[in-house]
Amino acid sequence: MNDPRDAWREALAATPDCLALERLGEPLTAAEREHLDTCARCQSELALFQSFTSDEATPEETRAGAWVAAELHRRLDGAANVTAFEPRRRAPRFAWAAAAAAVFVIVAGLWMEKREPSLGDAGVTNVYRTGRLDAVAPLGDLAAAPRELRWNAVAGATAYTVEITEVDRTLLWHSETSATRIVLPPNVVAQCAPGKTLLWDVAARRGSDELASSGVQRFRVAVPVPGR
Amino acid sequence: MKPMDQTPSPETDEKLFAAWRHAKPEQRRAAADRLFARYYERVGGWCFRLTGERESAADLAQDVFLKAHRHLDSFQGNSQFGTWLYSIARNEAINRSKRAALPMDDSEEALLDVATLEPDPEQLAARNSRARWLQTFLAQTLDEKERTVFTLHYGDELPLDAITRLLRLENSSGAKAYIVSAKRKLARAAQRILARGDRP
Ligand SMILES: [Zn+2]
Numbered sequence: 001m002n003d004p005r006d007a008w009r010e011a012l013a014a015t016p017d018c019l020a021l022e023r024l025g026e027p028l029t030a031a032e033r034e035h036l037d038t039c040a041r042c043q044s045e046l047a048l049f050q051s052f053t054s055d056e057a058t059p060e061e062t063r064a065g066a067w068v069a070a071e072l073h074r075r076l077d078g079a080a081n082v083t084a085f086e087p088r089r090r091a092p093r094f095a096w097a098a099a100a101a102a103v104f105v106i107v108a109g110l111w112m113e114k115r116e117p118s119l120g121d122a123g124v125t126n127v128y129r130t131g132r133l134d135a136v137a138p139l140g141d142l143a144a145a146p147r148e149l150r151w152n153a154v155a156g157a158t159a160y161t162v163e164i165t166e167v168d169r170t171l172l173w174h175s176e177t178s179a180t181r182i183v184l185p186p187n188v189v190a191q192c193a194p195g196k197t198l199l200w201d202v203a204a205r206r207g208s209d210e211l212a213s214s215g216v217q218r219f220r221v222a223v224p225v226p227g228r
Numbered sequence: 229m230k231p232m233d234q235t236p237s238p239e240t241d242e243k244l245f246a247a248w249r250h251a252k253p254e255q256r257r258a259a260a261d262r263l264f265a266r267y268y269e270r271v272g273g274w275c276f277r278l279t280g281e282r283e284s285a286a287d288l289a290q291d292v293f294l295k296a297h298r299h300l301d302s303f304q305g306n307s308q309f310g311t312w313l314y315s316i317a318r319n320e321a322i323n324r325s326k327r328a329a330l331p332m333d334d335s336e337e338a339l340l341d342v343a344t345l346e347p348d349p350e351q352l353a354a355r356n357s358r359a360r361w362l363q364t365f366l367a368q369t370l371d372e373k374e375r376t377v378f379t380l381h382y383g384d385e386l387p388l389d390a391i392t393r394l395l396r397l398e399n400s401s402g403a404k405a406y407i408v409s410a411k412r413k414l415a416r417a418a419q420r421i422l423a424r425g426d427r428p
Binding site (some may be wrong): 008009011012013017021023024025026038039040041044047048049051052056057061062064065066067068069072073075076 | 229261264268270272274275276277282285286290306308311312314315317318359362363366367378379380382384385394395396
């Protein structure tokens with residue numbers, strides 16, 4: 001065994017005395033407590049478990065948790081058959097983003113060439129939660145940078161959270177409003193460069209409940225084509 | 229633990245699990261979705277703390293729920309549903325960390341001495357096993373936070389930045405500081421043992 005980490009992995013593995021994970025959420029017996037006092041394995045398991053059960057969260061974590069939840073609804077809800085829905089084994093992130101961008105360029109090029117309906121009309125399937133939230137604009141190819149985001153109202157919603165991200169999901173901007181439109185700040189408008197695809201989504205909330213989500217929408221300011 | 233994305237509602241995990249168990253085959257998927265969706269936000273937030281990045285957090289969370297869907301019939305109700313789901317998330321997360329090989333660092337070579345230290349036979353017998361002896365050695369050498377960070381990093385191979393976020397370590401260099409001090413203490417203790425035949 002040459003790698004000290006192999007030795008440590010073995011040394012730090014659970015022993016037959018260690019607490020089962022299922023016990024972590026339950027009141028412990030005196031014997032379990034005594035074991036826990038001296039076992040680094042069980043102490044670290046408990047710390048990890050508490051990181052899961054804790055309601056404490058930074059605003060960034062809260063937003064990320066909500067974003068992942070919306071994403072899970074989109075990916076998983078209503079899939080007819082779980083076993084047919086095997087986990088995606090992703091290529092490294094940047095390779096994936098580059099591939100997605102390349103596909104987009106090709107597909108967008110074909111669409112523009114054939115003057116087919118805009119991107120927003122095809123290829124994006126939204127899965128809604130309890131209600132439907134229709135994104136209105138911007139969608140697909142645009143002649144100029146958008147000045148605002150618009151969507152249809154959802155009954156019962158008290159707030160809408162919006163986000164604009166790069167295709168690799170780097171967050172560019174997020175905000176919240178009680179209206180069904182929001183004006184983009186100039187620094188965001190400035191980032192809508194011709195040819196660059198951006199993603200946005202809007203979620204309707206009532207308090208901390210998410211009522212509906214638009215799913216991810218795409219838009220891009222078209223690159224001017226000489227002679228057209 | 230309460231699911232995170234719910235305001236108080238008459239639906240409980242127990243009721244939803246019972247509804248899933250008694251659902252007609254064509255309604256089972258939807259019944260399971262209702263149960264799992266209560267935890268999307270909690271699992272998603274936890275996965276984000278682990279990966280530090282939304283898309284990979286969503287991929288991890290997706291795998292967790294797919295696994296949970298496939299194994300839902302193994303949930304016996306012996307623990308809280310949230311704890312059962314956590315155990316799937318924890319195993320999935322740690323398996324992924326172990327698949328991602330970390331580059332070896334020179335200072336870790338020194339740790340081999342400690343990991344392979346042999347207690348004298350008398351002590352070994354008294355402690356029943358080497359693992360227990362080592363646990364005692366760690367308990368005597370490191371403070372609780374150092375032990376926890378050390379175990380998560382070397383036992384479970386969680387990256388240091390993930391440990392920093394999960395344990396909410398607020399010092400400037402996060403988990404790394406605990407690893408540095410743990411290594412220093414362990415190396416010193418190992419030298420003492422090797423030099424004097426001392427045993428913890
Ligand atoms: Zn233990």
